[in-house]
Amino acid sequence: MLIRVFLSSPGDVNAERGKVRAVVEDINRDPMYKSKVQVEVVAWDDLHSDVIMPVTLTPQQAINLGMAKPSECDICLTLFWARMGTPLDVEAHGTKPDGTPYWSGTEWEYLDAVRGAKENGTGLPIVYLYRRTDEPPAPTPRPGQDIADAYIEWGTQRKRVQGFFAPLRDRDSGAMRGYVHEYAGLDAFAEMISRHLRALVNTIYEKRSGGAARSAPPPADVGEPAPAPLTWNIEADGSPFPGLHVFTEKYEPVYFGRRREVNEVLRRLATQRLLVIVGASGSGKSSLVRAGVFPKLRDNAIPPSAAWDRVTMRPTADPFMALAEALIEQMPLLKGDPETSLIARIQSLARSLRAKPEALCERLEAAFAGQPQRELALFIDQSEELFSLAPEAERRAFLAMLKVASPRGRFLLTIRSDFYEGLLPFLEEELRDANFTLARPLGSALMEMIVRPAEAAGLTFDEDLPLTLLRETGEDEGALALLAYMLDKLFTMARDRGDRRLRMEDYQALGGVQRVIAVSAEAVFRDLKLPDPEQTLQRVFLALVSVDERSTRQIAQRRQFAGDADAERLIAAFVDARLLIADKGDLEVAHEALLREWKTLADWIARTKDDRSQFRLVEREAAIWDREGRRYLLSAERLLPIYAVLDRLGIVKEALTPTMRDFLYPQAMLLAELEKPGTSETRRLRIGDDLAQLGDPRQGVGVVDGVPDLLWLRVEGSSAPITLKTDEKDIGPVTVPTFYIAKFLVTDAQYQAFAEAKDGYDAEEMPWWEKMPQKHARQRLSAQRTKFPNAPRDTISWYQSVAFARWLDAKYRALGLFARFPVGTPNGVSASEPDGRATAGPYQTLVLNPHDWQIRLPTEWEWQWAAQGGKHAREYPWGDWQSGHADTSESGLGRAAAVGMYPHGAAMCGALDMAGGLWEWCQNDRDDYRVVDGFGNGKPKVLRGGSFGSAQYCAAASYRDRHNPAHGSYDYGVRLVVSSPIASLTSDASDLWNSEAVGDQRSPSKGGIGGNPPDASPRQRSRVFDFLRGRR
Secondary structure, eight states: OEEEEEEEOOGGGHHHHHHHHHHHHHHHHOHHHHTTOEEEEEOTTOTTSOOOOOTTSOHHHHHHHHSOOGGGSSEEEEEESSOOOOOOOHHHHOBOTTSOBOSOHHHHHHHHHHHHHHHSSSOOSEEEEEEEOSOOOOOOOOTTOOHHHHHHHHHHHHHHHHHHHGGGBOTTTOOBSSOOEEESSHHHHHHHHHHHHHHHHHHHHHHHHSSOSSOOOOSOSOSSOOOOOOOOOHHHHOOSOOTTSOOOGGGGGGOOSOHHHHHHHHHHHTTOSEEEEEEOTTSOHHHIIIIIIHHHHHTTOSTTOOEEEEEEEOOOSOHHHHHHHHHHHHOGGGOOOTTSOHHHHHHHHHHHHHHOTTHHHHHHHHHTTTOTTEEEEEEEOOTTHHHHTSOHHHHHHHHHHHTSOOTTEEEEEEEEGGGGGGGHHHHHHHHHHHEEEOOOOOHHHHHHHHHHHHHHHTOEEOTTHHHHHHHHHOSSTTHHHHHHHHHHHHHHHHHHHTSOEEOHHHHHHTTOGGGHHHHHHHHHHHHTOOSSHHHHHHHHHHHHBOSSTTOOBOOEEGGGGTTOHHHHHHHHHHHHTTSEEEETTEEEESOTHHHHHOHHHHHHHHHTHHHHHHHHHHHHHHHHHHHTTOOOOOOHHHHHHHHHHHHHHTOOGGGSOHHHHHHHOTHHHHHHHHTSTTOOHHHHHHHHHHHHHHOOOOTTSSEETTEEOOOEEEEOOOSSOEEEOOSSOOEEEEOOOOEEEESSOOBHHHHHHHHHSTTSTTOTTSGGGTTSOTTTTTOOOOOOSSOOTTSBOOSOOHHHHHHHHHHHHHHHHHTTTTSOOTTOOOTTOOTTSOOOEEEETTEEEEOSOGGGOEEEOOOHHHHHHHHTTGGGOOSBTTBSOOTTSSBSGGGOOOSOOOTTOOGGGOOTTOOOOSSBSSEEEEEEESSSTTOOOOSSSOOOEEEESOOTTSOGGGGSTTOEEEEOTTOOOTTEEOOOEEESOOOOOSGGGGGGGSHHHHHHTTSTTSOSTTSOOOTTOGGGSOHHHHHHHHHO
16 A cells, blocks of 8 residues: 655755655564555655756746645645745745735645645545744855845744744634644654654554554654654664664664754754864764764754765874865765776875865865755764874864865864863864763663663563663763673674573673673683784784874774784684774774773783884874985984884884885985995994994895805906015015905904804814914904994904904805805806805805815905906005095094995905905915915914005005014904915925916916815815815
């Protein structure tokens, strides 16, 4: 059976029209009605009505032609408040029986329905007349209308409404001649119309069929109220209690206990463009707007606006981006060009809004042009994020935008009371009128929140459970959230059991209202049985809890946990338990009550409060640093305490944003700064020191698994015997073999590995000190003067340098670090030829035949050949002298810098610091350079390269110095080579130095210095080498 309801009213009761439609929808969904009747609303603003508007007809004529008249329907509902409407044209519509014109289409519709009821002979339509009695809002001028004219029009409309109702009351007795249903607000009307329509539908069904569609109370406004109809479908909509989640518009049918507050907000919004709702955490601020205020605006509760774009946003760390995204996604008129990518549109709109405070107002005016009744309701939820997340400049600009009053927009902000004072410097004048304090509900309002949603969903309670819930909820901050979570858990347990009764035994099992979140969260957490539960919790909640002193919740991107299996498991379990919310890739804590009530989490928050606050400050500084061009780098003194914070918070480098990684780990930028010729020498010194403290990432300066990680560079030998010129005498003729030289001097960290190794410096059974004078073997190792691990090891003697080389050579042999890769040799290279290096595991692996090579100190001709660029014979490793290329006394630094701080001073082979820094010990004697095995003769050994304490001329490639091999000056160090094994070039080996023998060295198959000795040539190997080979 089709029952048509004609809905007649002016435009100031649009909210009531929405309520009528909502009741009709409920009736049509109700199983008790669905199989018997279909109710249809007939109204001029029905989007589905077939109304056309030709210019030859008045609006009312067009409406009359396009849909059923009131007299042709079954029910006519006529509503008035403070407007009568627009008078009808006499020529087109005639006059009333008394000869006067119709004051509006609503009056014409009402009188047409009354006439039909009298003339149709069926008693239909049944006509109900409603009048709203509370004070209407002050008028808002239409575009182009001044305020005075608006008030005049407003007064005229009110008088016409009074004139309409005057004939319905006897002037003398005051008795009503016709029944008028009066109500004092939207909620009162909603309850009234729900009863009336159901009764009217039953009446009409009974008239036509002889039986009632569903028993219903009479429409009179007296007596006991009818049982509330079921307005929540559990099967379709789930729990009527959202738990820790916010009540959204979806939950309007089960949102109770805040009627007075919702009406007050609407009353204030009718005359104000900005309203700030202030309340404690957990007081229900967000739900008040989304489930209370927004549905009323949807139903046009504030005339004359009849179409509201309702947009919800949270500021996050970038409020303008958040606003732009919300506007584009939730407001059709601002979606922009679909051909342009969504992110590009959002960024463009964000830039526009950020540029000037008036931008949003201008956008709305343009978007709503030609739609005078359309407005934006912008809800800025959790505005405390402007203070906990957003940079100050963004916060100032965003709040400045809210100060610009727009006739096409109204702003609602919710903010925690402990953040409210932060708004005062920005909105002090506006807040005098815009402040609305939301207190926690008590008494009957709280009982409504407990009982009414259950009734709407057909749920029941065990006896005394509602009173127990009410009594134990308490008045502490967050108590409302605890109650909401408990109700949702009770529902879930009932549903899982297969019934609709909320039971006391479940309540007790959950620990009561005050402990429900803690008990549930701890149970979920422990049931996961994570391998490292505390670290997993820290990784997840560090992203979800703001790192300010107040510890508010914040949104995180779920993708940041991709690949972290334990974190994903925790997140999934907490989402299932409705303790976390996952939505469109975003993740957040369902309610801040979790942060307080769950002891495991609350203890972590308290324990890490200072560290999280410090981390937040660093994040902000990094953002500013990046935005302003990265003009500086943090020093080690600043970074080391930050590293300690990261360590305590369990934040690994890989978990940081790219900007934060660059800001907190500047090693790559420090090294790049070294490449700039203009970098001062004092800055180079500081960079080296900072790298030492922050972690020097360069290959060749550190230690891997106890073994110095040297970086070797190939030096091509001479193709014929050569004589090297020095400042003292010529060296040669000699044939320099192809060899490998360390890029850096041995660093303190590398030498310390030898000093601390069990088989190292003090190991008596090891041959590191063989043939050295007893009094100098294992001589006391002097303290390092420059105490940074990446500084060259200073204050070491020749003996100590040789011992280190022997130890490292043995390590290479024991670990197979001379060996080739197992898959063969490079094409065209024989096993006995030098053929480069490769990488295997954590070490550099030289692809060399270990029988033909040895790690040792360089002979001075090998050293000079590398320093002067071989046959290029450079005066200094880089060429002619240039300031800033070496750490000599001219730099004024007074100590050695870290290795490699002068990349522009590199030798042709790539070796660094071959000029300046520290003097470098060479293998041979100073007086007779041919003696390369003078381990026990006590004669002075050669030093090359100059130092930070010597003048630039000492840094020349050809300059020789010498000292007693037992002496370890503060500016002495060592660099190693991988070359042919040494052999004595005096006495029994002197024949190697005649010209004929030297010529023989051109063939790599011959033995001796300059060639690659054959396997069985003991004369060409030192006994140390033989010993080490025997120990392999």
